[in-house]
Amino acid sequence: MKPQRRLRMFIVLLVIALGGGWWLSQHHRAQPTSQEDPAIAAMLTEPGVIARGRYLVTAGDCASCHTARGSQAFAGGRMLPTPFGTISAPNLTPDRTTGIGNWHFNDFWRALHEGIGRQGELLYPAFSYTSFTKVTRDDAIAIFAYLRSLPAVRQANAASGLRFPYNMRSVLTIWRAMYFKPGVYQAQPSQSASWNRGAYLVEGLGHCNECHGQRDAWGGLESRAALSGGQIPEQDWYAPDLSTHANGGLHGWSKQDIVDVLKAGQSAKGAAVGPMADVIASSTQYLHDDDLQAIADYLLSLPARMPPAPVHASFDNQSLIDRGNAVYAKRCADCHGKNGEGVPGIYPPLDGNVSVVEPTGINATRAVLLGGFPPVTAGNPRPYSMPPYAQQLSDADVAAVVTYIRHAWSNRAPAVHERDVATYRHTPIN
Amino acid sequence: MSMRWIIPFAALLCSGLAHADSPSVPDTLQQRIAACTTCHGVHGEGSPASGFFPRLAGKPAGYLSLQMQNFQRGLRKYAPMEYTVRLLTPAYMHEIAAYFAAQQVPYERKPIPPLAPSTLQRGEQLITTGDPSRKIPPCQACHGKQLTGTEPSVPGLVGLPYDYISSQLGSWRTGTRASAAPDCMAQIANRLAPADITAVSAWLASQHVPADTHPQAAGSITPPLRCGVLQAPRGGA
Numbered sequence: 001m002k003p004q005r006r007l008r009m010f011i012v013l014l015v016i017a018l019g020g021g022w023w024l025s026q027h028h029r030a031q032p033t034s035q036e037d038p039a040i041a042a043m044l045t046e047p048g049v050i051a052r053g054r055y056l057v058t059a060g061d062c063a064s065c066h067t068a069r070g071s072q073a074f075a076g077g078r079m080l081p082t083p084f085g086t087i088s089a090p091n092l093t094p095d096r097t098t099g100i101g102n103w104h105f106n107d108f109w110r111a112l113h114e115g116i117g118r119q120g121e122l123l124y125p126a127f128s129y130t131s132f133t134k135v136t137r138d139d140a141i142a143i144f145a146y147l148r149s150l151p152a153v154r155q156a157n158a159a160s161g162l163r164f165p166y167n168m169r170s171v172l173t174i175w176r177a178m179y180f181k182p183g184v185y186q187a188q189p190s191q192s193a194s195w196n197r198g199a200y201l202v203e204g205l206g207h208c209n210e211c212h213g214q215r216d217a218w219g220g221l222e223s224r225a226a227l228s229g230g231q232i233p234e235q236d237w238y239a240p241d242l243s244t245h246a247n248g249g250l251h252g253w254s255k256q257d258i259v260d261v262l263k264a265g266q267s268a269k270g271a272a273v274g275p276m277a278d279v280i281a282s283s284t285q286y287l288h289d290d291d292l293q294a295i296a297d298y299l300l301s302l303p304a305r306m307p308p309a310p311v312h313a314s315f316d317n318q319s320l321i322d323r324g325n326a327v328y329a330k331r332c333a334d335c336h337g338k339n340g341e342g343v344p345g346i347y348p349p350l351d352g353n354v355s356v357v358e359p360t361g362i363n364a365t366r367a368v369l370l371g372g373f374p375p376v377t378a379g380n381p382r383p384y385s386m387p388p389y390a391q392q393l394s395d396a397d398v399a400a401v402v403t404y405i406r407h408a409w410s411n412r413a414p415a416v417h418e419r420d421v422a423t424y425r426h427t428p429i430n
Numbered sequence: 431m432s433m434r435w436i437i438p439f440a441a442l443l444c445s446g447l448a449h450a451d452s453p454s455v456p457d458t459l460q461q462r463i464a465a466c467t468t469c470h471g472v473h474g475e476g477s478p479a480s481g482f483f484p485r486l487a488g489k490p491a492g493y494l495s496l497q498m499q500n501f502q503r504g505l506r507k508y509a510p511m512e513y514t515v516r517l518l519t520p521a522y523m524h525e526i527a528a529y530f531a532a533q534q535v536p537y538e539r540k541p542i543p544p545l546a547p548s549t550l551q552r553g554e555q556l557i558t559t560g561d562p563s564r565k566i567p568p569c570q571a572c573h574g575k576q577l578t579g580t581e582p583s584v585p586g587l588v589g590l591p592y593d594y595i596s597s598q599l600g601s602w603r604t605g606t607r608a609s610a611a612p613d614c615m616a617q618i619a620n621r622l623a624p625a626d627i628t629a630v631s632a633w634l635a636s637q638h639v640p641a642d643t644h645p646q647a648a649g650s651i652t653p654p655l656r657c658g659v660l661q662a663p664r665g666g667a
Contacts, residue, residue, distance in 0.1 A: 372465050372514045373514070375517055376517050381521065381522065385514075387464045387465055428509070429512060429513045
């Protein structure tokens with residue numbers, strides 16, 4: 001970006017921020033509610049409601065952000081890296097001083113549905129209220145009831161490390177105007193009940209599009225192509241396109257393949273890697289079969305995609321591919337097969353594998369470097385694993401073998417460069 | 431033979447052939463844990479070329495299981511290990527730990543740097559009698575008379591390479607290796623002078639490995655310091 005443009009953008013941002021701050025001071029003096037509505041208070045202690053809330057909290061995978069590694073569940077403290085700085089996930093346990101012990105349901109609803117905190121402050125969309133706004137009020141009551149039933153943990157929220165000007169919450173005024181539309185999910189009468197349930201889970205509580213969607217420079221999600229894949233900022237993984245039709249990331253996946261990967265972590269078409277492996281381990285493996293079928297019904301309805309730009313193998317690429325072919329024969333073919341066919345249920349196929357052919361090459365590169373286990377689930381309690389090659393292969397060899405598998409068999413994806421491998425070799429893993 | 435018999439027989443033959451087409455993957459734990467054995471060796475013998483990937487063979491299963499959990503919790507820090515074990519369940523970790531604990535492979539002697547005899551004497555002193563003036567207990571007090579470890583969760587020290595021991599003691603001091611509080615091993619490592627680390631590591635790495643490398647029985651030690659790792663149920667932390 002040219003310095004002049006940068007300056008102009010900065011001034012625009014500053015004006016917006018200051019204006020937003022003024023507007024906020026006039027309009028958002030919301031006070032925390034002082035008393036719980038008696039009807040809601042009665043629901044919050046009902047065992048059935050709490051149990052339903054527990055299931056919904058699992059479906060939303062709330063624990064994964066709101067738990068620091070090695071610490072008590074839901075007590076917050078995990079620092080989430082974003083392109084704008086780090087944001088600390090707060091304590092969701094009912095501790096009165098550090099958690100949500102003093103919250104009433106209306107405070108919670110306003111946070112989840114409108115992205116506004118208890119003191120009326122605008123919340124950063126690292127808390128995915130852009131998706132959670134679709135959650136129904138009934139489900140929100142159940143979620144709140146479950147959180148209130150947790151053991152209280154006294155753990156003060158860590159300070160966020162956002163850079164100027166993003167550390168001023170008022171900049172969110174304009175961000176919200178551009179990217180956020182509050183509203184509970186509205187069922188589409190033309191679709192089946194299962195499809196609507198799937199849409200509700202995927203677009204709402206599951207907040208799948210927060211990773212599987214494309215973000216622009218301001219961190220907003222492109223609304224035109226939901227679930228069409230996106231690079232996860234700061235983490236260096238690619239969340240693939242979820243369409244099962246022509247040019248889609250899951251092209252050729254059946255309903256059963258989708259259910260299998262969400263339940264067991266592995267399907268006949270591939271195994272989950274990176275952050276999706278965590279999501280399966282802590283969330284989707286516990287979903288009821290009818291909910292998994294519903295998610296699959298919805299994903300199967302995503303439209304076909306535009307064909308990607310054709311990849312022309314240059315002369316340089318050919319020598320890279322030859323080198324990669326040799327590495328493949330020596331290191332990979334024993335398990336993944338000469339033709340990238342894999343072994344069903346054990347080693348994923350590489351031919352047509354979305355993690356191999358996604359646009360960036362990040363996933364295949366990091367899978368080669370890190371190896372490891374697919375999710376360990378009730379459906380696959382002792383999975384087979386892959387050796388990490390970071391210690392055994394040079395950046396050039398990794399680039400070669402990844403370029404090879406992205407170009408072999410029916411795969412046609414762009415080459416991966418040595419310098420990219422060097423970058424991903426040093427991406428922090430947590 | 432009538433046609434009635436030939437058709438099922440032919441079908442059986444064909445299905446057998448179709449089966450033989452797909453490679454048979456051994457249904458063994460060893461095959462499943464390629465992610466572990468590629469660095470630590472198929473029998474947990476450690477990396478032959480460098481001393482960096484430690485031996486796992488014969489270490490107490492409780493100790494190995496606990497180390498995987500510590501990597502999951504971020505108490506031990508080494509990115510490739512943290513990534514590899516991050517999603518393993520307690521049951522799977524226990525099975526993997528038991529596999530390596532049961533392996534019996536000969537120890538391989540690794541070279542130690544040339545050091546003055548006084549350094550090795552200091553090392554021997556720290557290991558057998560400790561240094562009361564600095565409140566350093568002898569290593570033998572917990573790691574066993576033969577330094578082969580103590581069930582269920584104290585690792586053996588004999589047969590480990592010099593590089594590995596000295597880097598681990600360094601990690602305890604910098605906090606990239608830690609255990610459940612009170613973290614007695616971190617306290618001891620911080621009482622050691624840098625020269626003591628060299629001395630201890632060199633003496634240990636220069637010792638002959640006893641014929642019986644099994645860890646000492648559980649309950650056979652009285653820890654000189656309060657150790658979280660020894661107090662938790664089942665040696666867990």
